[in-house]
Amino acid sequence: MNALRYAQCWEDADVLVAALAVRPGGTYVAIASAGDNALAMLAAGPARVIALDREPAQLAALELRVAAYRALSHEELLALVGSRPHAARRKLYARCRPLLHDAPRAYWDARPDAIRAGIGSAGRFERYLALFRTVVLPLIHSRETVNELLACDDGERARFYAERWDTPRWRLAFHLFFARSTMGALGRDPRFFAHADGPVSQRLLARIARSLRDDDAGTNPYLRWILTGAHGDDLPPALRAESYEAIRANLDRLEIRRTSLEEFVDAHDGPLIDGWNLSDVFEYVDDAEYASLLARIAAVSAPGARLAYWNMLVPRHRPEALAPFLAAREDLAAPLRARDRVPFYGDFVVEQAR
Template structure:
């Protein structure tokens, strides 16, 4: 089995991400999944399910972390067992006092190892499975301990009120962007603190420059250029629930589409690295769309090129790739220009609307055929 570069350096024994923190709206627009066979980085499953809701012919979620697979499988069971409101309650998108009961309803659809995983985590289930990851706990610490040093609860809720672009800019400059806000941001979103509390320190191996400065710039974009009232990711970070606007996989209009796709056998989970799965299916199976999350963030430029070559070998002509850069710049090298076309203008236009605001770039590429 081929191993991903990061597997040699980071710990993958616990839930890192209990939600997907890449904007599914961009992903769906970029990959155009209707009728396509999609290969998707699994993570917590949300964006893979969003591709299914958008009409994918099939979705293969590849995930090397068994804890992340447990997140995906519990969501699968919830789609098949609960109604939409109950589903949102169990994730934590909406308040609930009965999440353990909802879990017990889903439990019989889980495999023994996934049951054992969640049975051992009743507190995480009771708090909402969308808050069970290391990254979500990092945001919870920011919300409960750090943010109150700069802003009151009332001011935080006021930030999430719908305003015109001009009013948002005034609010940010005159109310939100005070000295304390900038200071705590520089500290809490530094490479050191983020590596210790949020992401594995090894994820920063290829990062250049100040982590906090780049994220602060993107945060201003999300608070001024975009509408905070329409941002489910920002709502979760600041309030621990989603607002009225939800990520695609959680929208009511998509709930039955996902359920029906699951019942039709259009979704599978592969417990492997992306490299391992591409080697496994060599010359036997090809895909039309690739959700690559921010996988290249953790790879050297050389390994990025090698993986892109494997993806091209496992792709049909015209297949589309979508992925994010957070802090390490990665995209198709010029040596692959004759096989992989950059869709830079399209990607930049989509990135301007990215609600998951801590990324520095969105990349869309197309296999030449």
């Protein structure tokens, strides 16, 4: 089994669930990734969430989360993920282990260090962020400066960013560390950049800068993890106390499938799908494959079904030729994009089957 790429989804599930208007009785499809956003969709009580991924390690991450919801208390779940410090995560894993299928159990048995560190740190992408936090960031800003940023209130944040944070050293280190080549070598699969034009670090720096300047890093769980390696009191949706019972109660409605999205839509002959969490998968394929896949998704969508997806580096919106099948819902996407708290994306797209 390939090693895990993503131990967290790094896509804002509040925005996602609002965009899809997940409703009781509906059937939804989610790209699994690490599973947190498929689980967030479950909290709304749909009849079925089909979580699919072509990478078995991603499904192992989701299976362990599912087992953790079943076997652990809410506080223990947060400890296993790494949202909170904990000295004995392997004991928590031991309670989840009997609930795992053979392949995910073998995957996690072979990775005691990942369990010890918290399963939310266990992906290649999270290790890359950890390298930034533990090696690069201390060369730029002291722990006190990071804590001051986290404690800034709305009135002082922009000034703090301009005067204390946005130094030439910050910009240089960021450009070097988040360059396409560094990121491809250490963090994100180089194939994921295949359709991205132009320099990467400039765009990412502009997004992170906007986020650090305009958003409250202290209450933004994604920024807080990037800067401190754990969540604070504010958590991503699937990990919130109010979601825990709802997700737990609905776990039987989650179906985990190892398949590509392409194979899934081509083989699907069940009920039409009411909504799609498509992560940013369209960036990995060229224009023609994107248009073809979108058309095939529309063909197995119920009337009114919504599709939600992100663009990180490659612009993707349904081509005009698909307008008879899919409506652009910029009216829904624009306000959600404005409150997206994950600082990596250039766009959030919502489309609706006619």
